[in-house]
Amino acid sequence: MHRTVTLLGATGSIGRSTRAVIAENPERLSVAAVVAGRDVAGLARIARETGARFAALADAGQGAALREALAGSGIASGAGREAVLAAVALESDIVVSAISGAAGLEATFAALTPGRIVALANKESLVCAGAAVMARAAAVGARILPLDSEHNALHQALGREPIAAVARMTLTASGGPFRTWTAEQIAAATPEQALTHPNYAMGAKITVDSAGLMNKGLELIEARFLFGLPAQRLDVLVHPQQIVHGLVTFRDGSVSAGLSVPDMRVAAAHCLGVDVRLDAPSDRFLDLAGGAPLAFERPDLVRFPALRLAMAALAADGRAAAVLNAANEVAVEAFLARRIPFPAIAALVEQVCTSAGSGAAPADVAEALAIDSETRYRSRELLSDGRFAAT
16 A cells, blocks of 8 residues: 655654655655755755655745755745645645654644544654644544654554553663763763764754653653553663663563664654555664663663653643643753753753643643743743853
């Protein structure tokens, strides 16, 4: 069966992995539309290479530049919010949602149409509005497949077992570049050091999140909505080799684990194949005998307080996760701009979450975006008074 794909976040690391799988399976997959943030040259090149019918940039000011870059190709294009939503509305079988951050929420929600498959790599969609997104998918008959490697591993390890048979699901984390660092060393970490992930080449924001284990906290919240498990039945283990991506412990004590090489093309191939396995080249096959021994350890919530904050938001439910996510995006941006030191990311997030108090979970995208906007404003206010500034 041939399927068409709309790729949101085409120029990012997930987009790169997805394009590779599509190129390996031209008889099974083709591209309908591609969307990116502001990279005109990158998106134009991808649109031409993939044969997309439509290309859209989120940056409304880049429309003319994109049209010029695509001149003579026959590929339609646009820029701004309406163009992104037009790309999502274009007929396709699968939408890969890989726009980074809360910016991907509206497009992900719009992608949920009857019979469509959404391969979800934008975890913030579920962190900010998980209940609303999952309810919408169920109401219209859309199917969400997890493209994050950890959630994809859990999905495969669960198989056809009912969620009622599950005692616990465990996500694994590499531990990031600071896994063995002291608190003092982490306090002095530079953006360059935080951006050196041991296993994956990813975008700046998610790589910094991984360095502080915030990314794993966001993934716990995502898992809560994807699988419908409460906070007390979700867990994290640090696994530096990143071979075991997720474990499902069943009520009878048996455990199923999802293993693969640390390569996002594996999860992308599973999602794009839907219910049929796609062939992969031999370098994507796991050689357990030839690899390093597999090790596991508990995360250190003292050196990595961001994970503790995410766990607290997960347990609090309501609007807490949306607040956490928005504050974190502002804090990471400030760290990358060298305005605050690395520990101030978690410190700012904690201050914002504490001052926000409790509240109901957003009922729709509009409410989620309102919480996001309000929280960003508050976070930037706190940053402006200098208390978190780098010294």
